[in-house]
Amino acid sequence: MSEPIEIAALEGTESCESLDAVTALLAERIARYTMGDSTSVPLDTAKRLLGGMAFCVQLHLNGAASAVPKDAPLKERFFAGVAEARRLTRRAKLMLNEAQRWQPPVVNTGFLDTLAALPSFFKWYNAEFFAQEIPCSIDYPLCQPVSDSFSGVEYMLDYLKRWLTESAFLRAFPRESLVELYEQYYGDYEDLLVNLYLPAAEAAILCALSNAPVRALRPGEGQHAESIRLICAPDEADARNAVFMAAKRACEELCSGSAFARDYLEQTALDLMVRLRATYTAGDVRERIHIAGIE
Amino acid sequence: MDRQSNSEALSVREQKMRIELDACNARSAIFGLTLSERGMREVTHQRERALADHGRVELGRSVLPALIEGFCDSPFLLQEEYEGTLLELLDAFYYFKNECGEQLTDDELIAAMRERYDAYDGSTDAVIGTSLEALCRARRLGLDDEEDLEEDETDDVGAH
Incomplete structure (x- = not known):
């Protein structure tokens, strides 16, 4: 039964x-x-x-x-909610147009496949009957994923907002620098389902921490050691303050002015700090090698 | 939404069903078919059971009036077996409704069941024991009893 x-x-x-x-x-x-x-x-x-x-x-x-x-x-x-869902859908469609028009200088298969799949959301989304559903396949992983509490068009709006933030950030870097960075960070970045923002954001934060040029995405040996020293400061509050300042400096240098873009980079910087502090405290050799890859 | 509210809602639905069935009785009486008080209660409860068993939800009007309307003028439907037949047809209806994956409207499905019922001289077993495919094929192609029977012997894999 x-x-x-x-x-x-x-x-x-x-x-x-x-x-x-x-x-x-x-x-x-x-x-x-x-x-x-x-x-x-x-x-x-x-x-x-x-x-x-x-x-x-x-x-x-x-x-x-x-x-x-x-x-x-x-x-x-309920019908007011349906009207609101339709209004948000129109806004999301504008954001999708923007995402299609303004792409990062380097993309991979996962990025392009998802970009190609996103229009089907607008074809199949049914605000009147199944407004909570997301009728398309979204595979490309964002650096800071959409909250699980979102569904339907709210999820799509938030996903596209984060997508556009990442794309805008990546457009501030030269293509060659990004390709070199991805090859060191991921290897086969083109075919792997990997996020493109994360390596660039982390490299930019490490550069900003040691006052190296952010756009270069390559801190020198001494600068890298300085960045690690700041992140692994004995007082976590000092380290947190340092990465926040670095995120702010990176945003200023890259002209990423929106508050959301700053928050997004700050959160990524915080995640990096937590990961590096844990790694260097535990002395994980593999992670040291991994970090060395973005030097 | 407590248990009391749920039972009140059920009672309201039962009252609605009663009104629908009274109207059905007035219509089917022309063909000598009426549901007794006990029969109406039984049909109402069987509908709730069948919906739950087949995993379906029916909140607005019920399919029962359409089912009664679709069968009441059958020459093979007699008052003595009216209630029992209706209960079996109702269960079969929801079963086939799931089987067809919402591809058939209520009216189309009832018409297909009715054709099968009449083709087998008022046999509910013939309706219940067939597959949806055979049910629809017989209606679409207008196969006579023997041809239909032959096909069923080979095709009734998904029989009820």
Whole structure:
């Protein structure tokens, strides 16, 4: 026997909906989805429709300005959420156009495959029935991944925002420097499903830490040792402050002005600091060799 | 949404079903077919069971009126076996609905079941014991009983 449908899924929203209102809206959604051809749907379809309802109601609730008040009947708030999902979809499409137009000087197969797959999201995304779903394959790993709490068009928006941030950062470097860096960092960077931002960001932070030119992406031997010394400072607060300052300097030198781009690089710098401190404390030889590769 | 609210919602649905079935009785009475009080309750409960067993959700109007409408003028459907037949057809309907992967509308599926039912002189076993493919092929090609039977002997792999 199948498990019962979780009508209580909408209880996750801030206002706990009445069972009658949820049932009535789900019945209306089922009727609209089947276009009168069927009185019933499989349980999975009903769950997906319910998920779409919950997503849109939450989207309306999170939205800043809407003509529909937060205490309006469920159906009105749901359709306001659908309208919001469509608005966000249009915005995401503009961001995709930008991602297609402004690519980094060096790309790999994973990057290009994902860029080619992203338009299918806009072809298949169904804000009215399944707004919580992401109907396309997204393989390219970002340096700072999208939070698991996002779904549907919210996920796509955040993914594209991070994608554009990474692409803009990479466009600040000469192609030859990036190729040389990737070959040292990954080897076969073209065919591996690897992130292109991470090596450049880490190299830029190491350069900035030792006051080497950031665009060169290659700190000298002494400069590299200085960077490691700062990152592995006995007081973690000092190290944290040093990498934040380095991220800020790198952003200034590369003219990456947006607050999000700065935060993104700062988070990457912090991750690098944690990893290097752990590595050098533990004396991991392999990691030392790996770091040496970006000198 | 507590258990009490759930049982209240169920009760509302039962009341809706009762209204639908009363209307069906008025229509099927023309052909000498009516559901008793007990029969209506049984059909209502069987519908809930069948939906749960086949993993389907039906929140708005029920398919029962369409099913009754589709079969009530069959010359092979008699009052003595009306309730039992309806219960079997209802279960088979949801089964085939899943089998067809939502490719058939309710009306198309009911029409296919009805043709099979009449072709076998009012045998619910013939409807239940066939495959969706044979059910639809018979309707599409208008095969007579013998041809249909021969095909079923070889093709009824996914029989109910």
